[in-house]
Amino acid sequence: MRSTWRMVLAFVVGAAIATAGFVQVALAQEETGATGATGGTEEKVTFTWGSTGEPSSLNPMSGYLAVDFYFWTATYHLLIDWDENLGVDKDVDDPGSGLVTEVEMSDDAMSYTYHLKDGIMWSDGQPLTAEDVAYTLNLYKGNHAYLPQNYLTLIDGEVSFDNEANTISFTTREPTGLYSGKVAYMYDYILPKHVFETLEKPKQFENVPNVGSGPFVITEYEVGEFVVMEKNPYWVGPEPAVDELIYRIYKNEDALAEGVKAGEVDFAYFTSANIFDSMATEPNIETMAGTIPSFSEIGFNTGSAYQEADDIFTPHGDGHPALTDVNVRRAIRMAIDSQTLTDRVLGGYGLPGDTIVPPVSVAGARWEPTGEEVIPFDLEAAAQLLEDNGYVDSDGDGVREMPEGSLDPGRPLEFRYYVRSNEQTSVDASQFVKPWLEEIGIQANVEVVTSGRLGDIINEGTYDLFSWGWIPDPDPDSALSWFTCDQRPPDGKTYGNNDSYYCNPEYDAMYAEQRATVDPEARWEIVHEMQRIYYEDAAYAVMWYDPVFSVWRSDRFTGFVVQPQPKGDPLESWGGPSSVWWKIRPVGAGTGTTETRGIPAAAWIGIIAGVVIIAAAIVLGRRRRSTEDEA
Amino acid sequence: MGTRGYLAGKILQAFLTLVFVLCFNFFLFRVMPGDPAALLLRGTSAFNPENVEQVREDLGLNESLPKQFLIYMADTAQLNFGESFFLRGKPVNEVVADKIWPTVLLVGTSTIASIVLGLFIGIWGGWRRGTVADYGSLTFTLFVYAMPEFWFGILVLMAFGGGVGPFPSIFPTGGYETPGADLTGFAHAADVLNHMVMPFFVLTVAYLGEYAIIMRNSLTDVMADDFVTTARAKGVREKQVLWRHVVPNALLPTWTLTMLSLGFVFGGAITIEYVFSWPGLGWLTVQAIEAKDFALLQALFLIFSAAVIIANLIADITYMYLDPRVRAA
Numbered sequence: 014m015r016s017t018w019r020m021v022l023a024f025v026v027g028a029a030i031a032t033a034g035f036v037q038v039a040l041a042q043e044e045t046g047a048t049g050a051t052g053g054t055e056e057k058v059t060f061t062w063g064s065t066g067e068p069s070s071l072n073p074m075s076g077y078l079a080v081d082f083y084f085w086t087a088t089y090h091l092l093i094d095w096d097e098n099l100g101v102d103k104d105v106d107d108p109g110s111g112l113v114t115e116v117e118m119s120d121d122a123m124s125y126t127y128h129l130k131d132g133i134m135w136s137d138g139q140p141l142t143a144e145d146v147a148y149t150l151n152l153y154k155g156n157h158a159y160l161p162q163n164y165l166t167l168i169d170g171e172v173s174f175d176n177e178a179n180t181i182s183f184t185t186r187e188p189t190g191l192y193s194g195k196v197a198y199m200y201d202y203i204l205p206k207h208v209f210e211t212l213e214k215p216k217q218f219e220n221v222p223n224v225g226s227g228p229f230v231i232t233e234y235e236v237g238e239f240v241v242m243e244k245n246p247y248w249v250g251p252e253p254a255v256d257e258l259i260y261r262i263y264k265n266e267d268a269l270a271e272g273v274k275a276g277e278v279d280f281a282y283f284t285s286a287n288i289f290d291s292m293a294t295e296p297n298i299e300t301m302a303g304t305i306p307s308f309s310e311i312g313f314n315t316g317s318a319y320q321e322a323d324d325i326f327t328p329h330g331d332g333h334p335a336l337t338d339v340n341v342r343r344a345i346r347m348a349i350d351s352q353t354l355t356d357r358v359l360g361g362y363g364l365p366g367d368t369i370v371p372p373v374s375v376a377g378a379r380w381e382p383t384g385e386e387v388i389p390f391d392l393e394a395a396a397q398l399l400e401d402n403g404y405v406d407s408d409g410d411g412v413r414e415m416p417e418g419s420l421d422p423g424r425p426l427e428f429r430y431y432v433r434s435n436e437q438t439s440v441d442a443s444q445f446v447k448p449w450l451e452e453i454g455i456q457a458n459v460e461v462v463t464s465g466r467l468g469d470i471i472n473e474g475t476y477d478l479f480s481w482g483w484i485p486d487p488d489p490d491s492a493l494s495w496f497t498c499d500q501r502p503p504d505g506k507t508y509g510n511n512d513s514y515y516c517n518p519e520y521d522a523m524y525a526e527q528r529a530t531v532d533p534e535a536r537w538e539i540v541h542e543m544q545r546i547y548y549e550d551a552a553y554a555v556m557w558y559d560p561v562f563s564v565w566r567s568d569r570f571t572g573f574v575v576q577p578q579p580k581g582d583p584l585e586s587w588g589g590p591s592s593v594w595w596k597i598r599p600v601g602a603g604t605g606t607t608e609t610r611g612i613p614a615a616a617w618i619g620i621i622a623g624v625v626i627i628a629a630a631i632v633l634g635r636r637r638r639s640t641e642d643e644a
Numbered sequence: 645m646g647t648r649g650y651l652a653g654k655i656l657q658a659f660l661t662l663v664f665v666l667c668f669n670f671f672l673f674r675v676m677p678g679d680p681a682a683l684l685l686r687g688t689s690a691f692n693p694e695n696v697e698q699v700r701e702d703l704g705l706n707e708s709l710p711k712q713f714l715i716y717m718a719d720t721a722q723l724n725f726g727e728s729f730f731l732r733g734k735p736v737n738e739v740v741a742d743k744i745w746p747t748v749l750l751v752g753t754s755t756i757a758s759i760v761l762g763l764f765i766g767i768w769g770g771w772r773r774g775t776v777a778d779y780g781s782l783t784f785t786l787f788v789y790a791m792p793e794f795w796f797g798i799l800v801l802m803a804f805g806g807g808v809g810p811f812p813s814i815f816p817t818g819g820y821e822t823p824g825a826d827l828t829g830f831a832h833a834a835d836v837l838n839h840m841v842m843p844f845f846v847l848t849v850a851y852l853g854e855y856a857i858i859m860r861n862s863l864t865d866v867m868a869d870d871f872v873t874t875a876r877a878k879g880v881r882e883k884q885v886l887w888r889h890v891v892p893n894a895l896l897p898t899w900t901l902t903m904l905s906l907g908f909v910f911g912g913a914i915t916i917e918y919v920f921s922w923p924g925l926g927w928l929t930v931q932a933i934e935a936k937d938f939a940l941l942q943a944l945f946l947i948f949s950a951a952v953i954i955a956n957l958i959a960d961i962t963y964m965y966l967d968p969r970v971r972a973a
């Protein structure tokens with residue numbers, strides 16, 4: 014009898030739990046405005062975009078990854094901004110364009126005064142002043158903010174300000190046209206002084222929630238999960254049609270694709286051409302394969318062990334001596350078919366590579382080889398070039414040897430070729446490059462290593478070929494700076510940008526000259542010549558310019574702003590504040606709201622109550638049987 | 645050696661192992677190739693020797709190795725694990741604390757579920773040795789044991805996340821909660837449960853095989869023992885033979901495995917966390933390894949090691965009560 018009462022008690026308890034749960038759900042829904050059993054928020058329009066990228070930091074003082082910029086393009090201003098085609102945005106009436114309305118430059122191009130826009134407000138109601146601008150630039154300079162301080166190295170001393178006149182002024186160490194306002198070079202987001210001056214360690218500040226001047230502000234960041242941005246109540250530009258922006262971090266692209274199909278994600282970036290292709294056939298989904306300033310290369314050790322020592326460089330490493338010969342490097346370049354690589358490795362997307370300034374760059378900056386300048390894919394010509402320069406296969410093993418009078422006569426052209434384990438395209442490309450090189454009598458031994466290990470190998474100079482990539486700024490200055498002599502890894506242990514150990518005094522002189530040239534056209538001439546020299550010297554074989562794969566739900570949102578036109582990034586990732594954030598809008602009423610998915614909360618209560626009851630019944634039943642057995 | 649001596653020995657052993665792990669952790673990650681400062685910046689416009697040096701300074705890597713070791717030991721003694729490299733200065737304690745709960749929630753519950761289900765299947769099949777039920781349950785458990793959980797996870801995700809053919813799209817495709825939904829109370833709990841359903845199901849199915857197989861084999865061994873025959877000869881009912889005599893003895897070998905599995909809960913489930921974008925410690929560990937985030941790695945591996953050592957200690961101590969022969973030894 015007692016056990017029967019216990020059973021009854023279990024059911025009563027289970028029912029009580031269920032009732033309590035129902036009441037709690039009702040209260041929770043009332044509290045949050047959630048609708049329906051699956052939750053969801055009322056009327057709030059939310060745009061959700063996703064990728065597999067984790068931000069490095071939401072603080073412009075510390076962040077450096079491409080994904081970080083999406084949060085800054087929605088929240089901060091630049092001084093001189095890019096337009097949709099990466100030219101200078103000169104529309105000073107546009108609240109989203111750069112803060113500078115006029116640039117005064119001295120005749121010697123060493124003194125600058127920037128006149129600033131009035132009326133821009135921070136999201137906490139404070140006005141954005143010249144003092145904020147000067148403070149930010151000095152903050153970046155004084156705290157060695159990794160990315161932004163790069164654009165301020167020419168500034169001599171502190172930046173000063175005049176709040177009355179709403180101007181800032183500074184001088185430079187040497188003449189330069191980079192601050193003339195004719196190019197958008199200074200990639201420095203302006204921060205609120207009244208927030209950052211209170212911080213003991215501003216570079217380590219998480220910046221969540223932030224105070225911004227753009228249409229949105231960052232309100233929440235959960236590492237590995239999402240970033241939430243909400244409207245800035247003091248934004249002076251057009252009212253955004255979206256109340257909330259959410260960036261979702263997926264950990265694999267298959268799941269992200271499912272998220273787009275299920276409507277959890279409105280817009281997504283992919284790196285896999287296969288997934289991108291599969292998404293193109295789905296209903297209500299639009300896709301765009303665009304290009305961004307980015308390239309992947311095979312770099313050569315042009316002579317880390319054989320170059321002359323100087324004040325900052327000590328020869329080191331054991332690179333193959335044949336690669337000091339430009340003819341060998343050119344022959345290798347001729348044996349790499351960039352078109353096949355983009356077709357086969359990138360699934361037909363991306364662009365075949367040639368020079369170190371990508372097609373998506375500031376207008377006029379890029380040089381393209383034409384006619385005789387082109388180093389074509391031609392295996393026969395490549396083999397002939399090696400033959401003509403004395404690299405012959407004297408022992409008939411299929412591998413050529415170095416000629417008499419060279420640095421190491423008779424040494425076979427057998428190269429170590431490093432690719433990166435965490436970059437599949439780098440590994441895939443080697444499957445094509447290796448047999449091409451074999452056809453011209455070069456043995457390439459492919460080794461797959463981690464990025465960390467390859468970084469060490471490059472600094473040690475203990476490689477012959479390697480595969481890696483860069484994401485340069487739209488302005489070519491940064492990309493060109495990487496290959497000057499002083500950027501070589503100096504001693505076998507210390508890092509340097511110039512990973513091919515390219516050193517050409519003529520190139521270095523031109524780099525300094527282009528920095529000092531104010532007239533953009535004159536500057537582009539020098540920049541073009543530098544690209545031509547680097548291309549002909551073949552320190553890099555640029556394999557391709559990377560694609561950016563965008564996919565979005567066309568039945569949910571419209572109004573994307575592609576940068577650069579016509580095929581680039583539909584979320585306008587260069588500059589700030591980007592107009593895409595107030596131009597995207599739901600396609601129709603009722604679309605674009607956040608909804609939770611899954612089993613309704615009430616059903617969960619039932620499931621849990623059921624499990625409790627069943628468990629209780631089993632336990633009680635077993636006890637009852639045991640008692641009977643013992644009796 | 646009495647009970648006290650046995651206990652003291654085990655605790656001392658656990659403590660010394662933990663101290664060894666603490667020291668080992670410091671050196672283990674520093675022999676990995678690559679400089680974390682350069683890894684952080686490579687491929688970006690911020691990558692130059694001055695910045696790399698600045699990052700080294702910011703991360704405290706410019707100090708000599710012995711000094712770094714002393715700082716590490718002193719800080720760890722105060723449970724201060726420093727600041728994460730790849731999360732740009734966020735305190736490691738905060739980063740780890742954020743991810744421990746989702747990890748324990750998912751991996752802990754699915755481990756317990758797989759233990760309960762696995763043991764039950766093992767008992768059910770083993771007790772019916774040689775029958776269709778035995779062969780059926782053994783085939784099933786061997787299949788799920790051998791099945792790659794990543795593959796199974798993707799199938800479940802496609803079927804019930806995105807929806808394929810007859811399978812409806814029901815559950816969220818990733819994450820721990822719906823961002824921006826601002827839910828509280830039970831509505832929030834239900835949202836988390838909805839995110840957890842698929843990874844929980846996959847992990848439970850993937851893990852239960854090993855418990856079922858071990859339990860079945862252990863059970864069939866015990867079933868052949870003399871005391872079981874004696875019990876039957878005394879006329880004890882079959883159910884009682886099973887639950888009173890066979891199962892308690894057959895559970896002993898699975899006890900260590902169970903305790904160790906619970907110790908490994910903190911290590912997360914890397915593949916499943918990747919498939920379902922679950923923000924757990926497994927994913928965090930991979931990120932930390934890729935970025936050579938020494939500070940984060942040291943904390944994570946200490947937690948993982950401590951959990952296993954403590955679970956092992958508990959197993960040893962409880963074994964003493966479960967099996968009196970241990971005390972007598």
